[in-house]
Amino acid sequence: MTPSRPLRILLVSHYYPPHVGGIENVAAQQARALAARGHEVAVLTSALPAAPPADGVRVVRVPAWNGVEDRTGVPFPVFGPRLLRAVREGVRWADVVHVHDTLYQSSWLAGLRAARTGTPLFVTQHVAVVEHPSMLVRGVQHAVYRTIGRRLFRAGREVFVVNDSVAAFVRRFRRGGAKLLPNGVDTTRYRPASAEEIPLLRERWGLPARRILVLFVGRPVPKKGYDLLLAARHPDYDLVFAGERPKHVPGDPSIHHLGALRPDELGDLYRACDVFALPSTAEGFPLTVQEAMASGLPVVTTDDPGYASYGLDRTQVALIPRDAEILRATLRSLAADPARREAMGRCSAGFAAARFSWPEHAQRLEESYRAALGIPA
Structure with missing residues (x-):
C-alpha cells in the first residue's frame, strides 16, 4: 500500500x-467524517430498516430478526446466515476493521475474522454492563463480555471509549486499557435557536406556545430513564x-409523544424546547446530551463518573441522582428561572463548540x- 492511497x-x-439509537448515529457520523477525508468507507449492519446509501458511504445491510427489540426493548438484532459471507467479503476488502461495541453478533464475527486474517482491528466500546431490570439480560451481558468481548478487547489494536466509566470497564479485560475519544456533533444541524423560529417550530409540532417544554430523546425504556421522567411530571412544565x-401512552395533555424523527427533524x-432531560443510567456522555448542548439547551442528566474527564461546570450542567423527586425539583427550578436557563444554555453551546468536532x-x-x-501520517 502506498501512503497516498485512501x-x-x-x-x-x-x-x-x-434505525434510531446512539450507537448507530455515532457510526453514521464517523463513516461520513472518514469518507469526507477521502477514504473508502463501508458499513456492515442489519437490514432494519433498509435505506439507500448516502454521503459517500457504502452500506451493506444483512437480513436480521428484530424480535428481541420488539418484544423486550433490548436492541439486539439476530442476524441470518448471510452475515458469514458479508463478513468474509468485507474483511477481505478492508485495510482496517472497526467494530462498534462487542455485545453484538456482527461485531463478534467481524472481529474474529479480522483477528484471524491479521487485519488491524479497532473497537469503540460505547457502554459497560447496563443494569437492566431483567436478570436474564444482565446475565447475558456478563457472559458475552467475559468470553467473546474479552477476546475482541484483547485483539483490538486500540479500544476507544467516550467516558471514564467505560474505560474502567475495558481495563478489566484488556491490559492496555482504552483511549478516550469524544464523539462529535454536527453543529450546523444542532445549533441554538433564534427567538423568531421557536414559535414556528412549536406550531409545526403542535406543541404549546407558552409552556416550558422539557425534551427527552431516546427509547422508552428504563435504562434511558423514560419511566423516571414520567414520574417527575408536574404542572409547571410539559x-x-x-x-x-x-x-x-399516558392520557395526559401535558405529555407529547412525537415518535422517531429524522436527524434534521430532531435538530x-x-x-x-426549553430544557433537555435524560435521567439514564450507565451511559456517561451520550450523544443526545452532546446534541442538546450544541443546540444551546440547559441539560439535566444523571450524575455519572463518566463525565469526570470532561471537566463540566456543575453550576451550568445539572448532574443529579436518579431520583424522581430530585428530578422534579430540578426541572421546576429551571422552569421558574429563565435567566438561569439562558445562562446554562450559553454554557452548553460554548462547551459543545469547543469540544465536539x-x-x-x-x-x-x-x-x-x-x-x-505502518503508514506515515
Missing part, C-alpha cells in the same frame, strides 16, 4: 440509520418525547489506522 475502512454496527412510541425539535474525531481515527498499517 484507506479501505470497514465499520461494523448492529444498527444503522434510519414533557416532550422523541423516539420510538411506547405501547401505552429542529431541540430548538423548539467530527473532523477532529476522524483525524484521530485516521492517525491510529495508519499507525497500525
